[in-house]
Amino acid sequence: MSEAWIIEGVRSPRGGGKQGVGSMTHIHPQRILAQVLNALQERAGFDPADVEDVIMGNGSGVGDHAMDIARMATLDAGWPVSVPGVTLHRFCGSAQQAVNVAAMSVMSGQQDLVVAGGIESMSRTAPLSVDGFTANNAHLYAQYPLVPQGISADLIATVEGFSREDCDRLGVESQRRAAAAIDAGHFKRSVVPIHNDDGTLALDHDEYPRAGTTMESLAGLNPSFAKMGAMNPPNDTRSFDEICKAVYPQISEVNHVHHAGNSSGVVDGASALLLASPEYAKSRGLKPRGRVVMTATAGSEPVIMLTAPAPATQLVLKKAGMRKENIDLFEINEAFAAVVLKWQREMDLGNEKLNVNGGAIALGHPIGATGGMLIQTALDELERRNQSTALIAMCTGGGMGTATIIERL
Numbered sequence: 001m002s003e004a005w006i007i008e009g010v011r012s013p014r015g016g017g018k019q020g021v022g023s024m025t026h027i028h029p030q031r032i033l034a035q036v037l038n039a040l041q042e043r044a045g046f047d048p049a050d051v052e053d054v055i056m057g058n059g060s061g062v063g064d065h066a067m068d069i070a071r072m073a074t075l076d077a078g079w080p081v082s083v084p085g086v087t088l089h090r091f092c093g094s095a096q097q098a099v100n101v102a103a104m105s106v107m108s109g110q111q112d113l114v115v116a117g118g119i120e121s122m123s124r125t126a127p128l129s130v131d132g133f134t135a136n137n138a139h140l141y142a143q144y145p146l147v148p149q150g151i152s153a154d155l156i157a158t159v160e161g162f163s164r165e166d167c168d169r170l171g172v173e174s175q176r177r178a179a180a181a182i183d184a185g186h187f188k189r190s191v192v193p194i195h196n197d198d199g200t201l202a203l204d205h206d207e208y209p210r211a212g213t214t215m216e217s218l219a220g221l222n223p224s225f226a227k228m229g230a231m232n233p234p235n236d237t238r239s240f241d242e243i244c245k246a247v248y249p250q251i252s253e254v255n256h257v258h259h260a261g262n263s264s265g266v267v268d269g270a271s272a273l274l275l276a277s278p279e280y281a282k283s284r285g286l287k288p289r290g291r292v293v294m295t296a297t298a299g300s301e302p303v304i305m306l307t308a309p310a311p312a313t314q315l316v317l318k319k320a321g322m323r324k325e326n327i328d329l330f331e332i333n334e335a336f337a338a339v340v341l342k343w344q345r346e347m348d349l350g351n352e353k354l355n356v357n358g359g360a361i362a363l364g365h366p367i368g369a370t371g372g373m374l375i376q377t378a379l380d381e382l383e384r385r386n387q388s389t390a391l392i393a394m395c396t397g398g399g400m401g402t403a404t405i406i407e408r409l
């Protein structure tokens with residue numbers, strides 16, 4: 001098997017995802033991604049004509065995100081028409097899956113130069129829907145009455161006994177670490193500026209974090225998913241909370257602990273990494289920053305939905321012949337506080353090596369783009385600390401988890 005070298009990675013800033021408030025909401029997602037692709041090309045100095053595929057994750061696939069956004073953004077970037085693009089969807093794990101697929105392709109020897117990452121303008125996607133996951137398939141719904149992700153996160157907290165305070169503590173720590181990372185310039189290596197169509201600067205830094213967040217400032221926030229929990233999905237006489245109780249009879253009620261300060265932020269953003277075979281890279285003088293060691297994907301019960309990061313972590317470690325002690329840094333996506341707490345409980349790990357620059361609660365989680373961002377953050381941090389190995393894992397819709405182990409070269 002060949003190796004998949006990571007030559008370079010860049011990302012847009014995470015811009016606020018509320019229309020009229022965020023600094024990139026007016027920019028078409030194809031344009032945001034095209035600018036990231038061109039920044040990657042400028043940074044790494046490769047010939048776009050040699051790129052064999054541009055694989056991009058996206059969790060929406062409709063409206064301005066529709067029609068194979070990877071191909072459209074590649075054309076918008078002005079790359080040769082010979083460069084194809086493909087968009088893939090594994091919900092929140094889409095960009096990580098794109099990088100994993102690119103790595104598999106390069107490692108198998110089928111392709112030599114692949115760009116992978118993702119894009120999501122959450123400001124353009126519909127607000128969190130209460131119908132949705134089973135896409136009107138009554139047969140599937142009868143087996144798995146999937147609930148919205150915020151309800152699933154509250155269900156994890158309830159089943160596991162995580163309190164509102166436990167979740168708030170994680171939210172405060174995410175903000176504290178993100179603020180320290182921003183002050184120290186830790187994201188400067190990966191973030192590239194995004195410009196408006198007239199060439200003026202739109203945004204050059206993550207704008208979602210709220211430095212100075214405390215337990216006291218979070219204490220006053222209302223749970224975000226309690227009202228939703230009392231609502232009925234279409235074609236079901238039960239509320240979402242009642243569905244949770246039916247699937248998890250050990251609970252007497254759903255404890256709605258998640259809110260804006262301990263859930264991932266709704267933001268816009270894009271990411272892209274360049275992966276190459278050693279032979280191609282050497283022949284073009286491209287220096288590797290790292291390599292993909294192993295990838296894995298796992299599934300878990302889909303109503304609670306967000307519990308597969310630990311099984312994915314265990315699987316990727318097993319496949320790589322490694323133990324958790326061999327990993328220097330972990331990036332576990334902070335989709336919701338309870339997701340990370342559950343991962344920590346299952347993995348029996350503290351937070352010393354975990355999300356050391358903060359996570360999506362502070363920084364935001366642009367669904368289909370986040371995986372690429374996490375891999376870059378991990379690689380940047382390995383370089384900064386002169387360490388070797390990082391493991392990145394995410395939960396996704398539908399009850400899945402994605403995982404990647406990278407090694408600095």
Ligand SMILES: CC(C)(COP(=O)(O)OP(=O)(O)OC[C@H]1O[C@@H](n2cnc3c(N)ncnc32)[C@H](O)[C@@H]1OP(=O)(O)O)[C@@H](O)C(=O)NCCC(=O)NCCS
Nearest residue numbers: 092149210213217218221224259260261263264265266335
């Ligand atoms: C949780 C969620 C619904 C909150 O959305 P929202 O209510 O629009 O959030 P807002 O940004 O308006 O914040 C709500 C309030 O909390 C406040 N707030 C947010 N973060 C805060 C913080 N860190 N400290 C103090 N206050 C904070 C806001 O100022 C706002 O106050 P206001 O109502 O007085 O203006 C939304 O962030 C969400 O859906 N996140 C998860 C997204 C998701 O599911 N991704 C996929 C994961 S698998």
